[in-house]
Amino acid sequence: MKQITGICFAVLCVCAILPVRAQDVFGKWKTIDDETGQEKSIVEIYEQDGKVYGKVVEILNKDRLDARCDKCKGEKKDKSILNMVIIEGLEKDGDEYSGGIILDPNKGKEYKCRIWVDEEDPAKLNVRGYVAFLYRTQNWFRAD
Template structure:
């Protein structure tokens, strides 16, 4: 009987650890590559089995009403605040890939890959790439 209680306790603790394991979902601070300052907050979420990211906050008060004037298609001249900029990623091992990311300031769309930093689960690696060229940014979890 004592062994069963111990096993139940172990399984309970394992459940707590896995339930609190970090994932990519939630809100992330984006950092401007040039200034090193916080630029926006993007919420990463899952919908119909795919991963998306939407701009939920723009830090610079002067940019609150900014529109995606360089974008093409249905995002042309739409507000950046509330815009979905990460679209259609799927889990592939420890990464999410197969979708795209939009840079609303340049109006350019790139293939995208997201993964949590191995040493810091509050740091998200965000890679946008075209052919063999890529750029990786670090976004930081909003707590």
């Protein structure tokens, strides 16, 4: 009887933790080109030194595996997009992360960035890049 009680308790603990994990921005996300609707890459979002970053860990279009950031400036100029950090320096602000930048490696442009997990669909990440009051939001989908 004690074993059954222990197993039930363990199952309840796991079930209680799963919704929290589902709301977490960390992990791997599949990016979708909002202009073409095609899957582009897998970006891993992680925390380092108290800030949040996102790195391209897989390119899904096999014709773009060797793609370089030829329009980028600075240290990312002509570097491979694969393994490139494209989200930098976000900090937690309530239910979202903001205060950093996101790079569009195809255009070589950096934008201020906000990310948050969709309340209605925790497998969807809202990724917003903006300049002043102009913004564009993409939806990325949990890949792991």
